[in-house]
Structures are given as structure tokens and as C-alpha cells.
Amino acid sequence: MFKTIKSNFATADVEVKRQDLYKVVIKYDRLSALIDFLYNNYTYKILNAITCTDWIEEGHFALTYLITTEDRSNTFMIQTLVGREDTKVESFSKKFKQAQIMERDLHEMYGIDFIGNDNLKELSLENWVHTPPLRREFDTLEFVNEHLTFREGREDNVDVKAETKRLRALKKAQKEADKKAKEAADASALKENEDGK
Amino acid sequence: MENKHITIFHGPQHPGITGNMSVELDLIGETIQKATTHVGYLHRGFEKLVERRTVIQAFTIVCRICVPEPDPNEANFAAAVEELAGIEISERSKYIRVMVLELSRLAAQFLWLAGQSGSIGLYAVGQWAIADRDLILDLFEELTGARVYHMYIYPGGVRRDLPEGFLERVSKLLSYMKKRLKDYDDIFINNSSFKNRAIGVGIISKEEALANGYVGQVLRGCGIAADVRKDAPYLIYGDLDFEVPTELGGDVYARALVRRAEMDQSVHILEQVVEKMPEGEIMVKMPAHRKFKLPKDDTWVKVESARGEFAYYMAGDGTEKIRRMQVRGPSLVHAYTLLENLLVGAELSDVALIMNSLGICPPEIER
Amino acid sequence: MILLELLLMLLVAYGVGFLYYGLYRNITARFQRRFGPPLWQSFFDSIKFFLKEESTSHGWMFYLGPIIMMSGAITTLFFIPFFKETTNFSGLSSYGNLFVVLYLLVLGPLGNALGVGTGGNPFGAMGVTRGLSRLFALELPFYIAVIAIMSLSGSADISEIAAHQSTMYALAYPLLFIGALFSFIGMMGQSPFDVVGAPVEVYSGPASEFSGKFLALLMSQSAIYTFAKLVLMVNLFLGGAQGFLELLLKTFVLFLFVISFGSLYGRFKTPQSIDFLLKVPTTIAVIGLILATWS
């Protein structure tokens, strides 16, 4: 099976992640054919999930289709890379009923357009007009600071690393100040002592 | 004469809904013509929040993804992180994890029992079941310090060793449960009024169930022995002796019988775990939290929750943060593809019954 | 004089009704392994609702519903004598017999339907539809049993029927009693026939849209009505009562039976409950009728 997949669909080998989990990266135009191949020739008949990962640095989405055998013992991860802007992907909702809701979810979260899916309405958000929230360029903290108010006294919505650095610097400064004060006090005490003598 | 359609919202504020969600029903009389599920009332953007946090920071929020049954989330998260980072955990922590997972499954089944009996107005059973579930929560509190959100199954092992005498208390609880579960049989499962309501309601055919990716009791209720614990054993389930109960009816009653039999199986598994619990370390050596990095790789892990297969997709990108975590709970497909079909032709009085028997849990649909 | 008596009857029914509701909540609490509320909790609830403000308006017809129900309950109470063989606490029963009471029993649900229908709440309308479609099936076994009793005692006067029983009709003609008891459970709104206000299905049914004073009125109404129905049952089947103690004892035993039955069974669907009522209790009552007239 792996050999056929390699020679017909993918450029690289099928990666065996676990004894029950295989992964293959293929070009987008061969996706449908591979899923059909696995569906027709083997028992990979259940679409478990569709997920999407945003690789903003490399400029693409990685769409992953998870397909399981009928006895649920083996899972195939079929990954394909698609562009990030105005993404249009063929829908699988005709072949797998459950793909409809998964694609609707991805459409809402990433803005991917699934052609052939007849219901891509908002799923969990309501009247959302900003960037689709799971895209990497959407900064949720910035959004929150802009739109919502925090109760006084909640100062932890800051970058942890910078904050640690700042606190450390503060501590250091405090220590040094303490040290200096102590030295000065010591010196003055010494002086007083000397004066007293 | 043309029939008069009424459109009503069943939920989100409704005593007969399984959480904060709603079903828009188009009715003629009390017969449902069309059902549309609406979720999103609980959307918190977990998948975004996880991307902003380091691995250990993210660990504290994943258990909140599914409220009635948080432990499968923790187990999945820990398993995915361990697989990506190449960590092998100790034998004792595997046993403890199985114990926690089974206790949580039992607790979730009690919650189902309460909901299912409440949906036919048999409130006494619900009250008992919630009180019995509290006994399990007490054990959790002793073990983890919290009743509901445990944050216990830590990547690399478990967070705390068992307190002294904990296993005896577990076995004491189990012997109580064995006696107690028979009472539920008498008053609820074998009650003629429940049979009247449940048999022949919400029937799912075997072919449909297989093709559409339904999981858990929906499959087992129509005769397919699907269980991640058997199909792709994780932790130590391969070494344990248990059965996957199935029924052939495919209706609400069949699913209730399956769930009830699963409670017995959970008790049976817990007995074995208590007996076999090995000595040893509970945590392997982990890198410092702030420097803990995941390689650029992805994986797919799943466990069997009380309502079916619960899976996580996780991708790392070589930094301290997780690049992507996708939650695929059992309810996603059930609440949409399945529920919307199942409710057509049913009556208004069956809605709560069917929803409870599918075990729909909205927080894991919208995350 | 008669006015004073009527007032006293009303007060007794009001007090005892709420007391029974308190007991009901306590007893079901014990069934459910818990402590339960204070005995007068239902009374507190009704007073609390009476103190609430109204914020909605659906027109006067909507508010007429609870008022019709309340007057139906009160008049029903007045036509049922508390004791047998005495004119004390007999109310207006000398002016009207069992037929009047049976007629008044239907008035409440009808008034409710009129009011709720204008409320616009679909769940309220649904609850009323359920109630009305169940009404006929519910009344049938009861009517059959009552007809049998009237022919047995040769009178339609309630106190005479009560006095006529040398042994209680419940013991002498158990089939009639069982048939009527099923109806009675339904009339009291207990499982498995509590389809009208099933919370997980139609919120609280007809009462969904009522709040504040009108809900308080509904609660008082149901307290009075409950007591009236219990007294009617006691008079018809349990041989009536001669003093307050006997009356309280008999009504309470009946009430206890009804609520224990309700705690043990789940709810039927509306068609199921109609089906059941038309088949089982009606058959039992008809057999009872035949046996009673045969002997």
C-alpha cells in the first residue's frame, strides 16, 4: 500500500508515526484521488477530523485529513499545503456527511472557503467582523485590550518574559540600592563611631 | 387545511437541554419537522489560547474543554506532548492514569444517569445519582485537591502520588457501587415507564452510524463493538480484562443499557487496577518548564471518554509554545449530523430524552 | 352565618392545602435522600410571589385565566361537604349535588386555556393543548366510577353518598376505586400523567408566562383545589369523615399514596397517557361498574 501511495501520489515516503498512525504529505490536486484510493481499495472509510495549521512564516496552511479504518485500528493523516490568502478548497461534504460541520468550523476559524459546502454560516461566533480568530495574525490579547475592560488590579496581561526581565531588573536595582544604603549607613555609623571616639 | 408551523427554541435557557446550547425546532403540533442545532454559547477560543501559552501553561486550561468529564482532555494533552517530545512514562503513572480515567468515566455516567432519568421526570434517580457521583468526586478531591478540574495528568506522569490508604478507599467505594448499581437497575433501567418512553425512540441504523463517523454508545448501541481501549489500546488497557458491551436496538433504551453495562465494566477495570498497582516513580525527569520545547512535528492521539472517542491533533513548531491543537470531541458530529436527523419526526417530549442519550456536551463542540 | 362558614372552609382548605404541599415536598425529599424544605415553604413561596412586581402585560383576557381558575377552585370547594351526617361545614352542598361538582372540575382547565391562549407563549399553548387532549381520557374512568356509585347509593348528593357507605366503597368495590384512583393521580398532576407542566419538555406548561401575583394566585388555587379534590375522593370512596381528625387522616393517606406513586414512575408522553387511561383504568372501571350493578 505504501509503495503505491508513494509512486502514485506523494513525493516522500509514508511516515509511520505509531504502529496505528501513518502520515503522508501530498500535493493538493492529488488529495481527492488519494482519499478515493484509500476509500475504495482499503477500509479507510471514516473521516475522523479535518484540521488546519497556520504556518504563517512559510506562508501556507497545512490542511490535515484524518481518515480511519472501519474497525478503527489504523489512522491515516493526509496533509496537504494550501495558500493562506483567499483559500479555496474542494468540499468533502458530499462524500462524508460529517465533513460539513468540520468545514464550517474551519471556515469560521481560518476563513477557508470550501467550494461545494452548502452551509458555511457562523458556527460558534456571532456577528464576528474581525479577522478569523485562529489565523496567526489575529492577536487575541491586543483585541481584548482594545475592546474590553479589566478590573483594576489585574496586571498580568503582559508578556511573561519581558515582565520577568523587568522584575529581575527591579530586584537587582533594589538590591543595589539596599547595598548602597547599607554601605552608606555603615560608613556613617563608622564615622559616628569615630566621631564619638 | 394548511398545517400551522411553530418555530421554537429549545434552549439555551431550558430545563431539558444538556448544557448551554439550543435546538431550533420547527413544529406542527408537537411533531418536529426540522431541527437546527446552534452552539457557540460557550466558545472561549481554547485553540487560540493554547497557541499563546507555553506547554505547561496550556496544560492548566485544557481540562476545562469538557466540563462533565475533564480527565480525557488531560490524558490526551499529556499523551500528545509526550509523544511529540519522546517521553516514556513510568508504569505506576500509567496505572494511576487509568484509575483516574475510569473514575472520571464512572462519574460522567452517573451524571448521564441523572440527566436521562430527569428527562422522563423520574427525579429521585437523578438525586441519588448526583449524590453517588459526589462520592467519586470526594476521592478526586483527596487525590488531586479539586472536585471537578483536576489538572492531575501532567505531561511526564502524574502530579502527585497516591495518598496513604487511597487504594483501600477506592476498593471500598467499588464494593459500595456494586451494590448500589443494582438499585438503579430496579428503579430506572427496568422501570416500565422508562421502557415505554425509550424503546423505539431515536433509532440509528448500523450503516449510517459507521459511515458518518459516529462514536461511542451510538455505535455500541447498534451492535458495533467500537472502543478505543480495545481497538488501539493506550496506557495499560491492553493488559486489562474487560468487555465492550453492545446492544442491537440502536434506540435510546439500547444506549442506556450499554451505558449501564459500561458502569459495571468500569468497576471491574478499577478493581484490577487497584489490585495490580505497581510501585515506582510517578514522574519521569522533565526539562525545565520554561525551556520545554516541542519539535516541529504533529500527532493524533485519542482516548475513549464516557461518550466515545475523544481525540487531539497537536503540532509543535520547535518553540516553547504549541503551534496548533485541535480538539475532536465526540459531540461535534453527534450534535449536528446526528441530532438534526434524529429529531425529525420525533416529538417535543423526546428531545431531552434523545439529547441525553447521545450525551451531547456543548463545550467540546465549540471549544 | 353561612358566609362565616364558607370563609372558615376556605381558610381550612388554604391552610391544609399548603401544609400538604409542604409535606409533599418534604416526603419527596426523603424519597430522594435529602432533608427537604421547611414545612411551610410553599406558603412562603406564594407570599413571595404575591410581593413581586408585574412587568409584562398580555391584556385582560390573560389575567382572567388565573381568576377563573381560582373562582372555579373556590366554588368547587364550597359544593363539597367536609363531613357526613351533619350540616356543619357543608357549605353550599345543599344547593348543588355531585353533577355541579363534576361540572366545576372542568371549569378550571377551560379558564386556564382561555387565559394562556392569549399569552402568546408557545410553551403555554402547548401545555394547554396537552391538558385539554388529556382531559377527556382522564375524566372517563372517574365518571364511570362516579355513575356506579350514584346508582349504588341511589343519590347524587355527596353527603348522602358518604353516609350511605356502611363499608367504604373503596373496599366494597375495589375495581371502581382503582379506576377512579388512576384518574385522580392524573387530576393531581402526578407522574406518570404529569404531561401538562413537564419542565424538560414545555417549561412549566400553562404557567410559563405567569409571574408575580398571578402565579401566587395559581399556587393558592392549586392548594385549595388539591384539598377540595381530596375531600371529594374521601367522601365518594373512603366513607367520608365525621370529624376533622378523621378527615385529615383519610385525606392524608390518600395524598401520601398519590405522591409515592408519582415518585416511582417516570412521565408518559401525551398520547401514551391518553392511550393508557382509555385502556387500563377505563376497563377496570367498566368491569367494576358491571360487577357493582350485577350484585
Add this chain to the structure above:
Amino acid sequence: MEEGFLLEQKTLEGDLNSETSHQSSVDFLMNWFRKRSIFVLAYGTGCGAIEMPPTFTSRYDAERLGIRGAATPRQADVIIVSGYCSYKTLRRIIRTYEQMSNPKYVLALGSCTVNGGMYWDSYNTIKKLEDYLPVDMYVNGCMPRPESILEGFIELQKEIGAGKASSWQKYEENHEFYRKNQEAVLGEKVEPSYEADWYLYEGGL
């Protein structure tokens, strides 16, 4: 000497009646009835809802303090906002809250209602409930245990008994302030859009 459960019940009730305040006897009586009978709306808005079944069922049994569930907003006195509150839910909570009849109270559970809690950086949850609804009592914790929920109820009952809990009046008086905040997150159309001004109308009838 009472012990165990009865002692606890006695302590709770004693606590409930401990508040003394200067009010006329009519007010005292009215508030006493209001305090002894609390109907809680059956709406689990967030994860805190999972601790409500234990609170209301046999182990903790809130009914012994006169607290019980109500199916519809028309009959409820208290709405519990149990935890984080997404915009979509907030809209429904506002709608439900405005359907309840006066006097009505809001009980907020969990850290999320206080300051965002775990979800302080989430784009879909509000951070401070009292900007949108008048809150009578916060119960902190993630999530609050049933004991704390009962404790919160008793504190609320004490305030009601003393005639201090008056959040609904605050909501009517500052309706514009609340509506402005609600519109800021929910957009212009905060349902329900009332044509008639019946909400602020005295008496209603």
C-alpha cells in the same frame, strides 16, 4: 446536643437570621418572605453549572434553605451567571434577565465573572460582568464548590432580608450605562429591541 447534619442546618439558619437591621415591620416581613423563598433560573451559562446539580440535590440540598429551581425567567428571582460568559451567551443572559420580574438578583460564580479568570486573554468572553449586568453577589473560585455556592446564597439572603440587595433598581436607574456597555461588545442590536418602553413602565399592568 445536636450534631452532624442537624447542627449544620441550625448553624446555617442561625447565620441566615443573624442580620439585624432597622426597618419597619412591614418591610421586615416582606423581606423575610423574599429571603426565605428563592427561585433560581435553570440556566447553566458556563462551567460553574456543573456544580449546581450537587448544590440542588441530595448531598447539599439547597432546598432546605428555601432555594429551588424555576423553569422560566418569569418565575425566577435569581439568575446565576455561572462562570465565563461569551458574547453570544451574554446576549441571552441580558434577554433572560430583562424578562424576569422585580425584585430580581444576579449571582455570579467563578473567577471568570470577576476579572476574566482563566480566559483573561480570550477574544470571546467578557471580563467584568458588572459592566453589563448589576451583580448582587460574587462567589469566587474556579469553580466554586457547592459549599461556597450555598455560602453565597446565604449572604445574598441576608442582604435581601436587610433590604440591601437592590441591583434591579440600579439596573433601571443606570439603564443607559449598562446598555452602552452591552452595545459596545454586542453591537447595536442588543436583543430584544423593545418598541414600547414597557420595561421601565411602572407596575406594568
